[in-house]
Amino acid sequence: xxxxxxxxxxxxxxxxxxxxxxxxxxxxxxxxxxxxxxxxxxxxxxxxxxxxxxxxxxxxxxxxxxxxxxxxxxxxxxxxxxxxxxxxxxxxxxxxxxxxxxxxxxxxxxxxxxxxxxxxxxxxxxxxxxxxxxxxxxxxxxxxxxxxxxxxxxxxxxxxxxxxxxxxxxxxxxxxxxxxxxxxxxxxxxxxxxxxxxxxxxxxxxxxxxxxxxxxxxxxx
Numbered sequence: 001x002x003x004x005x006x007x008x009x010x011x012x013x014x015x016x017x018x019x020x021x022x023x024x025x026x027x028x029x030x031x032x033x034x035x036x037x038x039x040x041x042x043x044x045x046x047x048x049x050x051x052x053x054x055x056x057x058x059x060x061x062x063x064x065x066x067x068x069x070x071x072x073x074x075x076x077x078x079x080x081x082x083x084x085x086x087x088x089x090x091x092x093x094x095x096x097x098x099x100x101x102x103x104x105x106x107x108x109x110x111x112x113x114x115x116x117x118x119x120x121x122x123x124x125x126x127x128x129x130x131x132x133x134x135x136x137x138x139x140x141x142x143x144x145x146x147x148x149x150x151x152x153x154x155x156x157x158x159x160x161x162x163x164x165x166x167x168x169x170x171x172x173x174x175x176x177x178x179x180x181x182x183x184x185x186x187x188x189x190x191x192x193x194x195x196x197x198x199x200x201x202x203x204x205x206x207x208x209x210x211x212x213x214x215x216x217x218x219x220x221x
């Protein structure tokens with residue numbers, strides 16, 4: 001058991017958090033290459049073990065963790081958080097101190113889990129998280145970001161609340177547009193080449209999976 005606000009999981013390089021959703025072996029390998037400490041969100045431990053990786057920590061209410069997985073994780077690395085007011089993913093984020101969190105296994109199976117995880121990315125005080133979905137790299141867009149993209153690359157901006165911004169290098173600039181979940185959104189835009197964004201508000205940036213390296217470079221990893 002651990003109190004909210006206490007961050008017992010620490011790594012100066014980065015932390016990979018794995019959930020119980022769709023994860024290919026290449027997803028986990030790519031994540032661990034830049035964020036080598038592996039944390040499982042509850043039943044994500046079973047997903048990690050099925051891919052040949054034993055998690056360093058397991059965090060959550062542990063209602064989805066199999067007995068076999070529980071037996072393979074040292075008791076001191078099982079953090080049970082019994083409250084039901086947050087998801088297992090959020091429980092992990094609240095207890096990790098690292099410059100980067102890479103999330104895998106939070107998209108591709110259950111839409112409600114995916115939506116909850118995406119919402120967690122833009123919460124006030126949320127850490128820097130890069131989510132790997134089956135076809136996308138997703139992150140909360142920083143206030144300023146420059147991306148070395150190739151012409152024709154899909155660039156989607158989805159507002160999670162009222163937002164505005166300016167852009168350079170997009171086929172359809174966002175300057176002067178009021179973005180909102182129930183109004184104008186910025187999905188399926190295209191890069192003309194390198195892209196520069198300035199964003200005010202909570203906006204998810206979604207790019208193709210082959211842009212992972214560009215994203216990590218742009219955020220300083």
